[in-house]
Amino acid sequence: MDAEVLVVGAGLAGLRCAAELHGAGVDVRVLERADAVGGRVRTDVVDGYRCDRGFQLLNPAYPAVRRYVDLPALALRSFGAGAIVRREDGPVVVADPRREPRLLARTLRSGLLAPRELVALARWLGPTLARPHAHAGSGPGAGPDETLAASLTAAGITGPLRRELLDPFLAGVLADHGGGTSAAFARLLLRSFALGTPGVPAAGMQALPDQLAAPLGARIATGVDVDDVREEAGGVRVRAGEGTWRAEAVVVAVPGEGVSALTPLPPVATKALTTWWFDCDGPPSPLPLLVLDGRGRGPVQNALDLTAAAPSYAPAGRRLVQATTLTPAATTGEAEVRAHLADLYGTATDTWRLVVRHDVPHALPAQPPPLDARRPVALTDRLFVAGDHRDTGSIQGALVSGTRAARAVLRRLTGTPTGR
Missing domain, CATH: 3.50.50.60 (FAD/NAD(P)-binding domain)
Known part of the structure; x- marks a missing residue:
């Protein structure tokens, strides 16, 4: 040809x-x-379940997505703009008050929003929210870049908001436990989350x-x-x-x-992750939010009930929960993942059925x-x-x-x- x-x-x-x-x-x-x-x-369709290869979401705030993708045709199903964080004394909710006003009271009671740390975060992220191209790590006006961990520490973002929410959230998004990713890139990603609510197409990614x-x-x-x-x-x-x-x-x-x-x-160089897809017969949480472990325990980096926003991901009457781990699949057993999910959701998982496990050795390029x-x-x-x-x-x-x-x-x- x-x-x-x-x-x-x-x-x-x-x-x-x-x-x-x-x-x-x-x-x-x-x-x-x-x-x-x-x-x-x-997306693999397994026994009627839509299981994406690696946990992926589509953010409608991406400029290229708005320009080149017919979003209405994808029937995007959006999740809540926030997260459930498992703390030492139980789960708390942190959500964007603009998009989730009903969760404002719970967000304020979370114990994660220390005023000094919020001000530091606003100073760290604010310039990228206003002028993304000038703070993208290259090009006119871009300042020096450094690792995400070093940048957050230098900005004074060192309290519970970082340790229990930002660090575990970004580790899952970036497939990077150590915070070695470019801070400029992390700012751009956080900007996209601030401007848009990610979701999945009804038919899968x-x-x-x-x-x-x-x-x-x-x-x-x-x-x-x-x-x-x-x-x-x-x-x-x-x-x-x-x-x-x-x-x-x-x-x-x-x-x-x-x-x-x-x-x-x-x-x-690339980053690896593993996604575990479980079937269960009832919603593990009443809220369609990402679940994180603010204590830094267990193998699960994040978990989400896909069917909370996209019922089409599972047969009628069933639920599909994903759990992402960053540890090598060979060293993380299913029993360990189940136990951590039970702890995160506060519910028994022994009857959950593993639909499929996706090992993704090259999920993302290192940045x-x-x-x-x-x-x-x-x-x-x-x-x-x-x-x-x-x-x-x-x-x-x-x-x-x-x-x-x-x-x-x-x-x-x-x-x-x-x-x-």
Whole structure:
């Protein structure tokens, strides 16, 4: 198969790149190793339960999501804007009073909102809320970046709000126990949570890549494992087993850990997590909120009843609860996870049935400081790269990276300025 442009990889970045090129009239084809599109954003339907591969949420506040995704078509089911935190003396609730006014009294009684720490947090996060691009870790006006842990300590955020809420919440979001992630990146993520309420598509996270892929139709070939990309006279040759494709340009849109096999770039370090999906016959909590352990005990980093907001994730009358662990699956047993969930929810879990466990060794690219949110996407005149490892490790970063790569290709093909 020959094409004007070949995109290797049908994750979010590759699909967004191909869609941008297709919309500009370019003859583009996408080659994907897996049996379906999505990359890391996949949903397995097991016995009628929709189990995403790794706990994932879609934040409608992401600018690229608002621009490139038809959110109404996804039937996004949003969760509560807050969390249940298990403290030494029992569970407390902390919620955004703007979006969850009914939980204001419980939030004020939580014991986590010391005025001095709240003021310090506002000073730390406020500039990014007002001017995100100036505080994204790169570009004009960006200050020096450091690790999240060091930045929070330097800002005076050292009390219970940090120890029992921010640290466990961000550890789960970033798949980073030690706080070594870029503080600039963490600020951007917290900004998105402050501006939007995350949720899941009614049909599972798989609905997102499926929507991005729909306009491309037969231009996507699955089950094609590319093992070599090589520039030669007049174009680029792509080899997958016994098959060979040629194109004027190629965009390598594979995950960061595999990018070195097809480009001169080094492999990208990644973060791992495991998601456990349990069936139960009743709601473990009356509130559709994320559950965290403020005591730092047990293997479960966070837990959530998906069916509290998205009943379509389970058969009628059943509940589906996810639990995320950051410890290696080989060292964390199901009994240990069940026991911790029983403690967090204050209910027996011995009758809960494990539907499936997803071990995700490359869930997110590592994002140490300093944050570089605009890594080059053009490696040569004919070889380009896309992925969240080129921007930020998020759905936003994947969509932006795919768009940037497509526009770089268009500049190469047409010589017409098309923006960054």
